[in-house]
Amino acid sequence: MRRFNIWAVLRIVLGVVVVAVVGLAAVVWATVPSAPEGHIRVPAKTPFTSGPYFAYSQPWGGEMTPLTKLWAPRADHIVVDLKKFPNDTQFYWRWPPFGPTNGPGVWAYSAVMHGNYDGGEPDVAVPPKRVRDVRAFSQAFAWTIENGRGDGNVLSEVYLRSSETDPDAKVLEIGWFLHMPQSSRTWFENARPVGVFVAPDGMRWAVRIEDKFCMFGPERAQDIRTGTLDMLAALAWLRANKTITGDEWLWGISLGVEPVKGVGHLSVDRWSVARQ
Secondary structure: OHHHHHHHHHHHHHHHHHHHHHHHHHHHHHOOOOOOOOEEEEEOOOOEEEOOEEEEEEOHHHHOOOOOOOOHHHHEEEEEEOOOOOOOEEEEEEOOOOOOOOOOOOOOEEEEEEEOOOOOOOOOOOOOEEHHHOOOEEEEEEEEEEOOOEEEEEEEEEEEEOOOOOOOOEEEEEEEEEEOOHHHHHHHHOOEEEEEEEOOOOOEEEEEEEOOEEEEEEOOOOOOOEEEEEHHHHHHHHHHOOOOOOOOEEOEEEEEEEEEEEEEEEEEEEEEEEEO
């Protein structure tokens, strides 16, 4: 009798495992994004470039976690509109329904980029330029997000480097948070305060630093879904308070999503960068 019960339990457990695996496979299959006519689907760690713009998905947080390392290359996809790029670029993520517990707190970063943001070379080069020599640097954007079953940071950022030739010579990462889940907001508010930057349009940004990451977040928690960012004014403010010197090299800029948890979708409806 005891032997029969043990095998019965094992069969039940095996059945549950099979159902779970089949269910997971169905979810994975069902959430792979489609690419309509005139679009292409770009998997993670695969570059797409057109003109001075670039698109790339790097699952670096997922690759750092043993539980998700094998899944990481399959978790994120980009769907590119071949006629409108970088406009109408779609980012999809499929991660566990919780954030990673390791250092970064995010699973990946998927973004459109202008110039050589972090090692990627666009078709049309945008040469690095010293911060003190930049005469205009702004972006216009509009985005929408589906985050009912997951969430992520909507983040635009640049790296300042000490070299015009070495992409690894990073001095400071500067990011603008346009959307933050509560976990990210809590982490942001625990970072060292630098001050409050008032942009030319009157928007007030709380500025904080964690290690070598300088963060601009809305002083009052809110989403910034459309508008412009005057990054030159922000860089001038950072020079004035001695956070940077102006001798750093500005390479490129990005706009995208850092998945924090679950399943979601970010649409970069409109994005353009002006730099002189």
